[in-house]
Amino acid sequence: MNTETPGEAVNAGRSPKSGTLFGMDFALTPEHELIREMAYKFGQQEVVPDVAQRDREARSDRKMLDKMAEAGILGVSIPEAYGGSGTDYVSLGLVCEELERADTSARVVMSVHSGLHSLTLLQWGTEEQKKRWLPKLASGEAVGAFGLTEPNAGSDAINITTRARRDGDSYVLNGEKTWISLADYADQFLVVARLEGEDGGSSGRQSHVAFIVPRTLAGFTSKPLHGKLGVRAGNTGQIFFDDVRVPIENRLGDEGDGFKVAMSALDHGRYTVAAGAVGIVTACLDACNAYATSRKVGGEEIGRKQLVQQMIAQMVASRDIGRLLYYQVGWMKNTGQRHTREVSLAKWINCKNAFDAANNAVEIHGAYGYSDEFPVERYFRNSRGAMIYEGTHEIHTIVQAEYELGYRADKPLKATLPAWPAEG
Numbered sequence: 001m002n003t004e005t006p007g008e009a010v011n012a013g014r015s016p017k018s019g020t021l022f023g024m025d026f027a028l029t030p031e032h033e034l035i036r037e038m039a040y041k042f043g044q045q046e047v048v049p050d051v052a053q054r055d056r057e058a059r060s061d062r063k064m065l066d067k068m069a070e071a072g073i074l075g076v077s078i079p080e081a082y083g084g085s086g087t088d089y090v091s092l093g094l095v096c097e098e099l100e101r102a103d104t105s106a107r108v109v110m111s112v113h114s115g116l117h118s119l120t121l122l123q124w125g126t127e128e129q130k131k132r133w134l135p136k137l138a139s140g141e142a143v144g145a146f147g148l149t150e151p152n153a154g155s156d157a158i159n160i161t162t163r164a165r166r167d168g169d170s171y172v173l174n175g176e177k178t179w180i181s182l183a184d185y186a187d188q189f190l191v192v193a194r195l196e197g198e199d200g201g202s203s204g205r206q207s208h209v210a211f212i213v214p215r216t217l218a219g220f221t222s223k224p225l226h227g228k229l230g231v232r233a234g235n236t237g238q239i240f241f242d243d244v245r246v247p248i249e250n251r252l253g254d255e256g257d258g259f260k261v262a263m264s265a266l267d268h269g270r271y272t273v274a275a276g277a278v279g280i281v282t283a284c285l286d287a288c289n290a291y292a293t294s295r296k297v298g299g300e301e302i303g304r305k306q307l308v309q310q311m312i313a314q315m316v317a318s319r320d321i322g323r324l325l326y327y328q329v330g331w332m333k334n335t336g337q338r339h340t341r342e343v344s345l346a347k348w349i350n351c352k353n354a355f356d357a358a359n360n361a362v363e364i365h366g367a368y369g370y371s372d373e374f375p376v377e378r379y380f381r382n383s384r385g386a387m388i389y390e391g392t393h394e395i396h397t398i399v400q401a402e403y404e405l406g407y408r409a410d411k412p413l414k415a416t417l418p419a420w421p422a423e424g
Contacts, residue, residue, distance in 0.1 A: 008281040026327070030096060031144035034313060035076070039095040041080075042071050043102025051103045051233050055378055058226065060105065060235035062185050069140020070110060073099075074079070074109075077120055079418070083135030088420040090330035093275035097326075100279030101286075104382035105234030107276035111390075113137065113183045115204040115272040117144030117190050120265040121212070123417040124252045133188070133212065145186035146238055146269070147177040148262050154179075155395050157192075157262060162241065165211050171211065172221075172250070183222045183237030190212045191241075192262045197254055208258025212250045219244040230381035245313075252417065260414060267343050270390045271329050274346035277354035278322035278385050284361040285315050287376050291365055302364070318353035325350060336419030341403045342408050348396035351386040358383040 028036070046067050051272045054061060058342060068074050077092040078084025085091075097351035121144075122130060136142035153160045162175025168279035173193055180189075195209045213220065219242040223233060252261050292312065293304035302308050332339040359378040362369035369376050387393045402408035 021381070026324075028094075029088075031087065035091045036094045036098055038071070039073065039098035040101070042068070043106060043351075045073055046071075047099070047102035047106045051105070052329060052372060052375065052378070054063050054233040054370060055103075056232075058228070060233060062235075064106065065109060065143055065182075065185060066141065068106075074113060074140040074143075075112070075138035076114060077124065078134055078138040078365075078397045079421075082122075082130055082138060083362040084138040084253050087419070089271075089333035090327060093271060093326045093330045094212065095345075096275040097271045097279040097323075100276035102279075103140075103233060103378075104231050104276065104385075105278070107272065107279065108181050108234050110229060111269050111272040111276070112146055112159045112186070113144050115268040116146035116265045119268040119417060120146075120190055120261060121252070123264055124261050124415045126212070127260065129212070129252070135217070142187040143182060143185060145180060145182040145189045146265060147189045147191040148177045148265075148305040150279075151176065151178050151179060158259065160192065160194055160208075161318040162191070163196045164211070164246070165196045166255075167245075169248050170250065171209070171246045172338040173211070173213065173241040174248055174256070176240045177237060179225070179236060180222075180239050181234065183239050184224055187215055187240060189215070190252070190261075190265065192258045192342070207256065208262070209255050210258040210261035211246045212252065212288045213241075213246055213320055214250075214296070215246065217246065218242050226236065230378070230383070230386075232381075232386045249383055257414065262342075263351070264415070266390060269338055270343045270347040271333070271339075273386055274322070274329070274350045274388045276327040276342065277347075277350035277386055278319055279318045279324065280354040280379050281322060281350075284376060284379055286313070287374060287379075288312060288315070288361050288364050290387055291368075308364055311364055313384075314359045314360065318357055320348075322346075322353060323352040333417060334380040334420040336409055336416060338413060338416075342399070344391065344396050347390060348393065348400065351383070352393060355380075355383040355387055396405070 073095060075084040076087055076095050080086035091184050096107050096110050099110060103348060110140055118134065121133055137144050145269045148157055149281050150160050152160060162177065164171045164173050175193065190210060191213045192208055192210050195207045222237050224237040229238060270342050290382050292302050329343045329346050331343060358376060358380040362380050365376050368374050371377060399408065
């Protein structure tokens with residue numbers, strides 16, 4: 001006889017009637033809740049107080065990275081064996097959601113340092129490479145970034161023109177990358193280049209190669225980009241390679257694996273962006289709940305108006321649907337499953353819904369929403385960028401249709417992200 005209460009059985013993952021395992025659990029663990037609370041408090045205490053002013057001045061703050069390192073945030077989802085917190089991949093999503101609830105610039109750090117750089121190194125690096133780089137990345141002693149996009153190659157990443165020429169035990173790198181987050185702050189960059197043959201030519205996906213490129217190498221320079229619509233409190237720039245000599249031991253994977261490495265990195269980056277987009281929706285709800293219950297028209301709170309309620313309700317749906325989408329991807333990461341289709345869907349839908357939520361938040365605030373007196377105009381500007389980077393809205397639409405129609409299918413990966421808990 002089953003003596004558990006229905007609630008106890010459900011929390012244990014068993015049917016309250018039969019007591020059998022049913023394998024579906026939507027509950028966050030106590031550790032997840034602590035991580036969410038930690039990230040929320042960090043965002044509200046360390047990011048929110050001065051972000052409006054920094055956004056007005058288009059001023060990033062390098063000290064923010066040090067604060068994140070001190071709080072242990074930069075080591076989230078890196079295994080303990082490599083100096084990280086040992087927390088699972090869902091934890092990374094929770095941190096990204098709460099940081100973007102404060103400001104997109106804080107979440108971008110996690111997308112670049114943790115998602116695009118550290119998790120890709122965890123997936124593709126040799127044991128020697130992981131032991132050499134991951135502990136410093138986990139502690140924040142080193143900050144990582146990602147270099148794929150070029151002035152004439154964004155969504156068309158296969159046609160990058162940055163070149164790497166093999167020369168003995170090193171590669172000589174020439175070219176430039178643009179729209180690089182943390183371009184002026186990162187200590188090392190995961191860079192994808194086209195492998196140049198003896199005749200100077202190359203073609204196709206098999207011609208790409210990926211490296212970890214330290215900032216300290218001769219011939220490396222960076223400069224910031226100005227005039228951005230959003231994420232003004234974050235650092236974005238260009239990086240340049242002028243005969244930069246990269247040791248062969250800095251190569252990730254084999255020659256010809258570069259494009260595969262890049263696509264793996266984008267899977268990780270899209271996860272962090274999808275999770276962060278839910279944070280924008282939540283921030284919009286925070287602002288609109290406060291405004292709609294205090295602002296009165298004709299002696300009645302505007303929150304009583306049905307059209308305002310309709311917009312609020314859509315935000316609630318977007319928040320809850322968005323969480324389910326990125327929780328699913330986090331679970332797939334935890335269990336070692338490939339999730340290229342699922343993370344594309346999460347990124348596409350969540351970023352679209354975040355933009356719609358921010359647009360409605362401006363509408364609810366009326367004229368006040370059109371000024372920086374309230375944060376919703378910043379949410380609106382920040383949310384627009386996420387529909388472009390990590391794959392445009394249009395690209396993800398096509399990807400989902402091609403999967404459904406059978407035009408696209410995933411092949412087994414040469415290197416996989418370790419399932420959680422990671423061994424070692």
